Amino acid sequence: MTERKVIRAVNGLNQQIDSVVEAMQLAEPYLDSESIDLAASVIRKSESRRQLSSEHVVVGLFGATGSGKSTLFNALVGSELASTGVIRPTTTNTVAAIWDTENSGELLDWLEVTDRHVIAESSGPKRRSAKNDFDSGLLLLDLPDMDSTRVEHHEIAKRLVGQVDFLVWVLDPQKYADASIHHGYLNSLRSQQGNILIVLNQIDRVAESDRNTIVSSLRDILLASGLDRLPIVCASATTGEGLEEVHRQIAAAAKNKAIATRRLRADVDQVVHHLSEELGVGKVRLPSQMSQSELERTIANAHGAQYIADAVETSYKLRAARRTGWPLTTWLTRLRNDPLQRMNLGRKRDDPELSITSRPELSVAESAAIDHAVDTYVQQAIEDLPDSWNEPIREQVGSNLQQLDGAVDAAIAGTDLGIEKTSWWWPLVKFIQWVSLLAALAGALWLAAYPLAGYFQFNLPEAPRVEGIAVPTLILVIGVLLGIVLGIGCSFVNRIVAKVKRRKALKNIERSVSGLVRTAVVEPVDEYLNTYNRYAALITSAAKKAE
Structure with a gap:
């Protein structure tokens, strides 16, 4: 994205936020608490994110226990940074992979991520070509399992879903239809479709003859939830299948310096649409x-x-x-x-x-x-x-x-x-x-x-x-x-x-x-x-x- 487009996106977001802030100041006594809380939360988050590094793009890997999320994370960064295994839950805290530390500290503090690892330029799987190297502004996060039995881990995952710039949802091909995943998380992110990637991980465990059926079924489920524009990538961190495509999608997101603005813009749009639906009329006439x-x-x-x-x-x-x-x-x-x-x-x-x-x-x-x-x-x-x-x-x-x-x-x-x-x-x-x-x-x-x-x-x-x-x-x-x-x-x-x-x-x-x-x-x-x-x-x- 050109610098002019980035500036235009930022200006558009600023104008929207200013309009919403002024509107809320006028209407706070008359709106229901749900609308007030939603607007306040989004504006507060947007204001905080705008003041932090605009050169970094935060990409978060989300997934349930057993989806292979941490294994995929390690494969992408080329290091065993996240613990993997079969013990539930596997990921107990957020792990960050950092390609450029400059100005990243305050952003990670805002995200409340303390487990930070700087990735050397030579890091990464050998299969990755030089042209697909991650942008230096990437902050890749491996989040706690969203179905963690520990409440604090579940709350961390829920909070970061609303904070990261780009979301990678890692699904187990045998549990991709889990209602808790769709109704608990994905359904609330309809406005973020341009900032979400679905990775059907551990695809090597599925027979090739069944893969198209699973992908088609997943698309139908997403379509029923209003998520009809999400890209789906079949991958396996173990065999390397599809890993290049996952890497390419994340690399493209990391190079898009306006993606954070787009993410915030989508959140603000959601608030605006919510408030707009409750307007009734755009203008009322004074009594004659x-x-x-x-x-x-x-x-x-x-x-x-x-x-x-x-x-x-x-x-x-x-x-x-x-x-x-x-x-x-x-x-x-x-x-x-x-x-x-x-x-x-x-x-x-x-x-x-x-x-x-x-x-x-x-x-x-x-x-x-x-x-x-x-x-x-x-x-x-x-x-x-x-x-x-x-x-x-x-x-x-x-x-x-x-x-x-x-x-x-x-x-x-x-x-x-x-x-x-x-x-x-x-x-x-x-x-x-x-x-x-x-x-x-x-x-x-x-x-x-x-x-x-x-x-x-x-x-x-x-x-x-x-x-x-x-x-x-x-x-x-x-x-x-x-x-x-x-x-x-x-x-x-x-x-x-x-x-x-x-x-x-x-x-x-x-x-x-x-x-x-x-x-x-x-x-x-x-x-x-x-x-x-x-x-x-x-x-x-x-x-x-x-x-």
Whole structure:
């Protein structure tokens, strides 16, 4: 592989890892523990391996007891490094053959391999040609038997299966169909098919007429497990049959300096595909503005927005009647209670946010309406999310709603209802009303003076007339009519203005409540969905880079 391809492979892996790391930081609270553990394990392993020698390729020989794995290992390195025999288990610790020690120490420390042997350049079976010599960057490992009766040996083999760059599975031709081998190990490595070699060892123990049947049967088993691209080499470390092909495959792997990156890439791809399958959708839409408005309006109405707006209308008409009505009848308006005052609203306050209203507690129906509106809004927002993403936002919104009632009360108390100040024309009308009343009173007194003067035998000058009507009579009639007409006219105007005040008050209340609803429900939901969309975009991007 050219240096450019190696660099491209490394860059691709780095981008994938960065995407997965960022995605996990966003989604860790919402994913199941299995997905988190899988991603964390792979990322941790990938980060560790990337920091170690890139000039070395780690090839591991895996196999069960009696498969001839250690014998094959010795034949490949040309030295009796691994113990062989019939005692179970034969291999009890990992043995490493090293062709180049430079920068290999830290890598072997990471692999936790302590039994290390440096191979001289002249080492190796005589049958091997010079052109097939192993690359100096090869680290060949003989692992403990994977079916070892000792738990620690089994754990070492299991751990190294996930760490080596290239896996050589050594199978006994008489036990190649062992279910524990396939279901316990090979089935979990479907993503690593380009980094696995199957060696059907000890083939000399099988009659030549049966070999094709065994190989065909093994391929069928591998195919059923989704491993359809694994090369199979029949070999015998004892007779040397097939040993050159095994050597050639390992040598090719050792020369491929990007194989470690490819191995890590396959592991990361597996994580990405796993996370991608759980996405559900690549992007979710935020709830519509219409849904948000409906939610805000429902909560505002449940907290009495319409009722308060009606009270504003009534209160304005009462206050206006007291200020603009006929002075002789305005006292009747004081017999009616101001609904805003009963709710402790509509008053000037130095700090309205510290005040509370006297509104009645929310009824069961009103509370149910709020809960239903919020549930509907949240459900619409999360209906396309994976199940693991559903509950956290419900819990967060539910917690916010517990604080909403008191906050809404304070917000309504601080809302400008538009009736705290008197209308500019009320004093003018009030002045005219009093002038008309005084004029009517003056006319009445003038008229009353004539019979009173006659009773006391006084002669008063005759009252002037206008069009035959006595001036005091005219003043009385005009004063009374003016007060009545002005009161009726102002009442009509006040009703119109009161409806305008009602609409403005309702809008202001809804605006105040809407701000709280956005803080408690809308914004957390939007932020939550945006977090999911960023997570989904990262996973989708990483999946597109998957091989």
